Amino acid sequence: MARLKYATDFDKSVLLNNFDTRGWVQVSTDDDWNIYWAGVHNIRNIFSVECGFRMGDDQVINHFPNHVELTRKDLMVKNIKRYRKELDKEGSPLAEKDENGRYVHLDFIPLTFMLPADYNLFVEEFRKNPNTTWIMKPCGKARGIGIFLVNKLSQLKKWSRDGKGNSFVAPTAKETYVISKYIDNPLLIGGKKFDLRLYVLVTSFRPLKCYMYRLGFCRFCTVKYNANVSELDNMFVHLTNVSIQKTGEDYNAIHGGKWTVENLRLYLEGTRGKEVSDKLFDDINWLTVHSLKAVAGVISNDRHCFECYGYDIIIDDNLKPWLIEVNASPSLTATTSSDRIMKYNLMSDVCNIVIPPGEFPDVRWNKVPAKENYGNFDLLVDEELAQAELLSQEVKARAGASNATVRGARDLRKPTTWK
């Protein structure tokens, strides 16, 4: 058994128990670790030019250097918009638009503007549809802090002055906000709003290798959904973040307002039918893959890195998924006992995929884990393997048969055959 050395910025039991069970030894972050589960604040230091720290061939770390391209709300939107425009220029069928100018296949983020930079563009859009609600989110924060809903221009006075002003001072991350069209027709179950938290593991961006965790969960609001204007200030109705719902009166610590994705699927198949629920889950896989492709070009593809993202997705009542944001450091705190088990298994499967069990990490490894190490992950896309498939026909026939056993097989074809 390989006795790896690990360093961690988090004192979380789901992590430590996993590492200790494998017989790994904890060392400090300054020592020669093999795997470092770092917090995002330390990542900046490690990868900064002044630091001069270079990772060895047997070291892996759990973040990409510039993951903010995907995980900061404004950068993510910027990258996706740019990706779509590029595909449009190339004339790719993916960038097909309908008669309203909306993308048919790539319309998975709600209409978003950056503030204060795009203030004027936003006002134009707002005046076109004055009765809509918008949601303001600060770029640099997490856990629902600082978010509020807007349905009148007067609520944005602060940003209008900055936008109209002639200052050349670029706003810092702390002051920029994104404003998106609020999804006011979310799918309600039992009358309550919920969002989906899915875990996506990426071991490489170029070629793209990503895995979707089967055991995601839904986070429910404790209060009934009410789209009424008077309830716009009631964050318990609108924001599903557990850190906010936890403080509500009706919060139940036994189930924590969390439902498994399997239960969601059972409910949707039972009440809406198989085709639409299959399509919903295919759409979710599709949007995950394309959101990753959108930033694949700008993220520095350091071979020492892997990352486990927390995707937040909201489903509207037409069963269309919308990507709300991507988190680089999804919470490892367990709120209920089933939560703890799930997160423990998540970490265990991540470790098995990133480092073949029993071996030391090696940066020269081709990053193709054996299928039995997937655990509860499903392979979404492995561009390297897909290329190899296309090149050799007979391998494709055999791999095609085995790929059919992966649940996301139907959409697996879409990105690969497109390529």
Add this chain to the structure above:
Amino acid sequence: MNEDQVAEQFIVDLLQFLKSSKLYTDLFNAAQIEAFKPSLRVSELRKGVQSGLINGGWDRKLRNAIYHYLHTHPQQPTLPDPEHNKEPLLYIRKAQQTWEKKILKSLNSMCTELNIPLARRRAEREQKDMAARWTELGTDGPDERPWISLNLGQIRPVYAPKDFLEVVAGLQNTNYQNSVSNGGSFYNFWGIIQVPVKLKTINQLRVQYSEMSINQCQTGVDDLPDIPSELFDADRAKLGNKVLAANHAPVAREFSKKGCPDSMRGEMWCQMLGVEVDEVDILYYEQLKTCVLQHDLLVDNLLYKDVKLTATNDDHYFVFEDYLYQVLLPFSRDTVILKHFSHNCATPPKSYIRGKLGVEEFAVVYPPNGVIPFHGFAMYVAPLCYVYNDVVTLYHVFRQMYIQYFFRLHSVSSDPQGIVALSLLFEILLQTNEPELFFHLKNVGCQPLKIAFKWLMRAFSGFLASDQVLLLWDRVLSFDSLEILPVFAVAIFSFRKSNLMKVQTYNAAEAVLADVTTLQVVPLLQLALFSK
């Protein structure tokens, strides 16, 4: 009465039933429409109308109606004493009556202790409030819920499965000379249940459940994602669509014996139960809702408390809390349910208008549907929320399931489908299949039925994962028998045998069997029934 006369009488009853049902008027109207068709000639009136009706699908509706009548009405001649229809054995009837008196006494004493009436009329303002909040009755807060007249903390459930187990365990056949009630110490069974009820043997069960045998593909086993779909899933889906289109209850039953695909379950169950929601049903539900708004019953508080204790704390069902109230509250006002008491050993409890105790003219059935809920009652409804998201359909399906199946799980009777027989079946099966396990558990002071009883009484709802409960209930409906429940309980014990053989106390045994949410129903059933 000889057989022919019995059959004749049955047909007469059946015709009477059909004539008084809505189907008759619909059929008559449809026939009239057919008769008015210009293409029809007078000489061919009968044939023409008949073929027209068949084309319109009316023959299927008629067949379904007759099928459901056959299912819900016993074919034996009606015995002289209606009491015998409910329950032929005297000592069991007596036991049920004693139990009912006890429950009623407990309910009444809770009433007087907390000083609340069994029922009272709601004030206008309260009614309006409640109507506005009808879809969110689960929200807490005393000021938000003025119709709850008191703190729910003071309410206790009237009884729980373990109380009922004591009653069932205490049943003794007074005809046995040496039985305990006659002063002897004769126990003729190893287990807790001492009632000699006729049961099926394992071979008879194998024949009954032959569609579930290992060599036949089943939903829940053979349609998992890692099995290529051509093997079973795709054909099953096509067949399912055809079955649904045929709209014929026996066909739906046959199909469901191998399990229903999740997306077809709703319609299949409706077909099997004979539930077709039309305007009359919707109106009826609205009527029940009005009854709920007008009067506040103590039973409502019991139901609130039950939901709060069970479903709200359950990982799988907390989302559906509000649906549960919308089904259970009208359920307790539904007098249609009183009809099932003609073949249920239980009698609906009666209560008297204030001040007129004992005067028969002022007796009313309380609660209106005659069913006093116990701890865990709400869990009968919870799994159905995964299948129906329309409250009216959900209500009617639940009502039908209660009248046909669930009532047997909490009343004392000698019926082979009743909880007494199911418990005995569980014990006998376990003794036959796993004698050393049974003996070991009995020696360490753990009668297996003590653990399994709550599973049986709740039909496993709340103990298994949500999709597994639904697969199990598929089989209950399609084979039209609750016997699958004890068979599955035995399968669980067999499955965990190696751990159970190591326990030395009752608590340890309970701990081994405390969490069964990871179990898969169909493979375990196949193992238990067909692998010896």
